[in-house]
Amino acid sequence: MRSLTWLGVLIVALFGINAAGVIWGGGSWTPKLALDLEGGTQIILAPQVAEGETVSQEQLDQAVSIIRQRVDASGVSEADITTQGGQNVVVAIPGELDEQTRNRIESSAKLELRPVLLADAATNQSIDPSESPEPTDGAEEELSATPSVEPTDASDPNWVTPALQDEFDTFDCATLDESGANVAPSDEPLVTCDSTRTIKYLLGPVEVSGEDIVDATNGMVQTQTGATTGQWAVNIVFNERGTEAFSEVSQRLFALNGQTPRDQFAFVLDGAVLSAPQMNGVITDGRPQVTGNFTQESSKALADQLKFGALPISFEVQSSDTISATLGTSQLQSGLIAGIIGLILVVIYTLFQYRALGSVTIASLIIAGVITYLMITILGWYQGYRLSLAGIAGLIVAIGFTADSFIVYFERVRDELRDGRPLVGAVEAGWKRALRTVLSSKSMNLLAAVVLYILAVGSVRGFAFTLGLTTIIDVIVVILFTHPMLQLLAQTRFFSSGHSWSGLDPQALGAVYRGRAEFRKPVAVPAKKAASSSREAQKRQTIAERKAAQADATVGAGESKES
Amino acid sequence: MANRLTTFGNDLYTGKRSFNFVGGRKKWYTVAAVLIILSVLIPVVRGFNFGIEFRGGSQFQISGVQNATEQPAIDAVAEVVPGAVARVTIVGEDGVRVQTDQLEQAESRELTAVLADAYGVPESEVTSSFIGASWGADITRQALLGLAAFLLLAAVIMALYFRTWKMSLAAILSLLGDLVVTAGLYAAVGFEVTPAAVIGILTILSYSLYDTVVVFDKIRENTSEDGQESRRTFAESVNLAVNQTLVRSINTSVVAALPVAAILFIGAGVLGADTLRDISLALLIGILVGTWSTVFIAAPLYSQLREGEPAIKRHDQKVLKERERAGGSTAEALPVA
Numbered sequence: 001m002r003s004l005t006w007l008g009v010l011i012v013a014l015f016g017i018n019a020a021g022v023i024w025g026g027g028s029w030t031p032k033l034a035l036d037l038e039g040g041t042q043i044i045l046a047p048q049v050a051e052g053e054t055v056s057q058e059q060l061d062q063a064v065s066i067i068r069q070r071v072d073a074s075g076v077s078e079a080d081i082t083t084q085g086g087q088n089v090v091v092a093i094p095g096e097l098d099e100q101t102r103n104r105i106e107s108s109a110k111l112e113l114r115p116v117l118l119a120d121a122a123t124n125q126s127i128d129p130s131e132s133p134e135p136t137d138g139a140e141e142e143l144s145a146t147p148s149v150e151p152t153d154a155s156d157p158n159w160v161t162p163a164l165q166d167e168f169d170t171f172d173c174a175t176l177d178e179s180g181a182n183v184a185p186s187d188e189p190l191v192t193c194d195s196t197r198t199i200k201y202l203l204g205p206v207e208v209s210g211e212d213i214v215d216a217t218n219g220m221v222q223t224q225t226g227a228t229t230g231q232w233a234v235n236i237v238f239n240e241r242g243t244e245a246f247s248e249v250s251q252r253l254f255a256l257n258g259q260t261p262r263d264q265f266a267f268v269l270d271g272a273v274l275s276a277p278q279m280n281g282v283i284t285d286g287r288p289q290v291t292g293n294f295t296q297e298s299s300k301a302l303a304d305q306l307k308f309g310a311l312p313i314s315f316e317v318q319s320s321d322t323i324s325a326t327l328g329t330s331q332l333q334s335g336l337i338a339g340i341i342g343l344i345l346v347v348i349y350t351l352f353q354y355r356a357l358g359s360v361t362i363a364s365l366i367i368a369g370v371i372t373y374l375m376i377t378i379l380g381w382y383q384g385y386r387l388s389l390a391g392i393a394g395l396i397v398a399i400g401f402t403a404d405s406f407i408v409y410f411e412r413v414r415d416e417l418r419d420g421r422p423l424v425g426a427v428e429a430g431w432k433r434a435l436r437t438v439l440s441s442k443s444m445n446l447l448a449a450v451v452l453y454i455l456a457v458g459s460v461r462g463f464a465f466t467l468g469l470t471t472i473i474d475v476i477v478v479i480l481f482t483h484p485m486l487q488l489l490a491q492t493r494f495f496s497s498g499h500s501w502s503g504l505d506p507q508a509l510g511a512v513y514r515g516r517a518e519f520r521k522p523v524a525v526p527a528k529k530a531a532s533s534s535r536e537a538q539k540r541q542t543i544a545e546r547k548a549a550q551a552d553a554t555v556g557a558g559e560s561k562e563s
Numbered sequence: 564m565a566n567r568l569t570t571f572g573n574d575l576y577t578g579k580r581s582f583n584f585v586g587g588r589k590k591w592y593t594v595a596a597v598l599i600i601l602s603v604l605i606p607v608v609r610g611f612n613f614g615i616e617f618r619g620g621s622q623f624q625i626s627g628v629q630n631a632t633e634q635p636a637i638d639a640v641a642e643v644v645p646g647a648v649a650r651v652t653i654v655g656e657d658g659v660r661v662q663t664d665q666l667e668q669a670e671s672r673e674l675t676a677v678l679a680d681a682y683g684v685p686e687s688e689v690t691s692s693f694i695g696a697s698w699g700a701d702i703t704r705q706a707l708l709g710l711a712a713f714l715l716l717a718a719v720i721m722a723l724y725f726r727t728w729k730m731s732l733a734a735i736l737s738l739l740g741d742l743v744v745t746a747g748l749y750a751a752v753g754f755e756v757t758p759a760a761v762i763g764i765l766t767i768l769s770y771s772l773y774d775t776v777v778v779f780d781k782i783r784e785n786t787s788e789d790g791q792e793s794r795r796t797f798a799e800s801v802n803l804a805v806n807q808t809l810v811r812s813i814n815t816s817v818v819a820a821l822p823v824a825a826i827l828f829i830g831a832g833v834l835g836a837d838t839l840r841d842i843s844l845a846l847l848i849g850i851l852v853g854t855w856s857t858v859f860i861a862a863p864l865y866s867q868l869r870e871g872e873p874a875i876k877r878h879d880q881k882v883l884k885e886r887e888r889a890g891g892s893t894a895e896a897l898p899v900a
Contacts, residue, residue: 334830403818
């Protein structure tokens with residue numbers, strides 16, 4: 001049978017894909033488990049937006065990339081950061097989460113532009129005098145923390161008090177996270193490092209804040225004639241206030257050209273310097289271009305970060321779950337036990353109701369189970385899908401839902417037998433109608449699953465996913481396995497003779513023959529005929545009804561002619 | 564030999580035995596109305612028992628406890644956060660769940676340590692969660708959005724497939740009834756309303772409509788093509804279709820309900836398997852109610868919607884007149900064709 005071959009090919013192919021994944025791509029023969037089964041921490045962050053506003057997918061994607069950088073920076077591996085339901089960011093981290101990483105994730109992104117006053121390699125060494133002008137000498141003995149001369153602008157070296165100089169000299173970039181740089185006041189100087197922790201900076205007060213950035217994109221630098229130079233750059237667009245402020249800054253910093261690092265300005269994200277380019281010209285139109293040793297990726301990343309920092313979107317922790325590994329294992333166990341009990345109950349019931357035919361249901365369920373298992377492991381490898389407890393619930397519920405479509409089919413075949421068709425014909429005619437019913441009703445299931453999946457957050461998603469997946473697999477199995485199997489079985493003596501244990505015993509089904517002359521030949525029904533089968537059903541139905549009534553009436557009078 | 568359900572099925576198929584679902588619709592509508600009113604009243608009177616996801620707060624679960632009693636947890640909470648109300652539940656044999664008002668991070672860490680100490684387990688066995696009060700509300704809002712989107716799409720698809728919006732309307736109305744009744748019964752059982760319960764109730768969308776479509780497909784077959792020549796009135800055709808698919812309805816709902824019942828049984832007694840328990844209770848109620856409503860509400864409602872159509876009215880009158888002419892007897896007395 002061709003269908004069975006296709007099914008075989010499908011299973012072997014899935015098997016092969018997963019094997020390939022295991023060998024080359026870090027796949028696995030077991031499904032990946034979500035945190036509620038594996039143990040770990042899950043934090044769900046919801047964006048804080050004003051009433052009536054919505055968050056765009058782009059904003060969320062940027063938020064994800066920022067948070068991923070933060071988590072990666074803390075050395076946590078295998079963190080899973082995703083968006084859900086078009087509005088939430090879900091951070092899932094296996095194992096225990098330390099306080100520092102948690103704070104890092106939960107703090108909101110803040111972008112500032114500050115002028116550079118001092119810069120140095122991150123190692124704690126003496127300052128190269130050529131790099132920075134010496135601060136005005138104040139009362140060195142007590143390391144004054146207030147400027148002796150009131151600074152006139154943000155680039156004024158008078159900001160650098162002896163106390164600040166000392167802090168800068170002794171600053172260790174490894175302590176950046178604890179230094180509170182991300183919550184530093186904006187009207188005071190700041191000692192910090194770049195995000196790779198290789199250079200430390202002493203920065204002036206905030207000149208422009210990230211909210212004034214309207215847009216940031218990456219692109220190739222173009223010459224006056226429009227030819228590209230092959231150099232990547234980040235193009236920033238400020239709003240009116242930002243344009244004004246930046247124009248002032250650029251005039252001042254450009255005037256300091258040559259006095260590196262005081263001609264540099266730093267983009268500070270969450271307290272760490274993203275980039276500190278030099279001012280190469282006076283920019284009054286509010287559209288600066290940042291160049292440096294960018295690749296396409298790094299320029300894109302900076303542009304995203306600048307743009308993200310520019311957005312008034314901050315996150316609030318909506319829920320935070322820590323699940324111990326023991327609890328996860330016990331949840332997985334109870335899920336599996338429930339599944340096995342459910343499966344056994346379904347098997348007993350179908351065998352009771354459908355006798356030998358029930359074995360087709362069981363075999364179909366096994367096939368569906370194998371395909372589902374392979375799909376979930378493949379998706380775990382390919383898409384990072386993780387099976388949660390809700391997902392397992394979806395799988396267990398699916399046992400019943402899947403068996404339902406076999407029942408719909410069997411009942412249709414039985415209806416055809418009741419109308420007096422021989423088995424082979426009944427299987428064909430029943431199939432034509434059952435397929436239509438199965439497809440239309442299963443499409444409702446699928447629709448529900450898809451809608452839930454798209455709109456839902458959290459655990460609803462895992463549930464909707466497995467429900468949708470199993471619905472599709474169910475339809476595949478009923479077409480490629482259950483029906484061909486029934487076709488094959490219909491040709492065996494056991495079934496075609498209507499053995500009382502076959503579940504398709506015409507006698508037991510009260511089949512009413514149309515009379516010997518009208519006994520149908522066991523041929524497959526051509527498509528044309530199937531189209532008019534509904535119409536025929538109506539007529540046959542009436543006859544069946546009549547015959548049954550006649551049989552009833554003649555019970556007392558003696559033997560029925562049809563028997 | 565065939566078991567009784569099969570024989571029952573045979574009788575239903577031939578019409579030897581028939582339940583008057585369509586004819587007795589006033590009775591069924593009344594039952595449904597009473598159920599719906601009760602389902603609305605019960606939560607109003609008793610109130611939904613909202614889970615921590617809706618109230619907001621901190622939750623701790625301690626597993627592997629040797630001697631699971633409530634007092635150590637109550638003492639621990641009183642020690643760390645004096646004045647806080649602790650809801651302590653023993654789950655299964657060795658699990659303890661503690662729910663409190665929202666705690667600060669530091670308090671939460673401290674309580675974890677104290678709880679671990681009080682029950683003599685390592686700190687890694689204590690699970691802590693913090694849930695903002697908006698979490699449950701958020702998940703519900705998304706769920707309602709999903710519900711609206713689904714109903715709209717499903718109504719359109721069914722109207723296209725069955726080529727009549729009346730089937731769509733009947734199916735959707737009975738589905739809405741299912742949702743209300745399920746929510747009401749869930750509240751009556753007194754389980755906490757958690758996001759998992761919301762999932763379960765949403766899944767009923769899928770199952771209830773699936774069940775309705777299977778029955779409606781048979782109704783469509785019975786009523787559509789041979790409509791004019793049929794010797795049954797429209798209502799009788801619908802009723803026959805429902806009867807003919809009754810055994811299937813019973814079998815599919817039993818098979819669908821069995822695994823769900825298994826989840827409920829297992830989920831009720833195991834720590835942390837609340838997700839399983841809440842989903843399965845909502846689903847179990849929903850599957851039973853959904854099957855019931857397809858047979859008793861959706862089909863009669865559809866019949867009622869169509870009976871007023873002029874063509875169907877004419878046909879029904881013709882059928883009844885013919886019957887009268889044949890001496891008031893039913894179809895079985897008609898001459899053999």
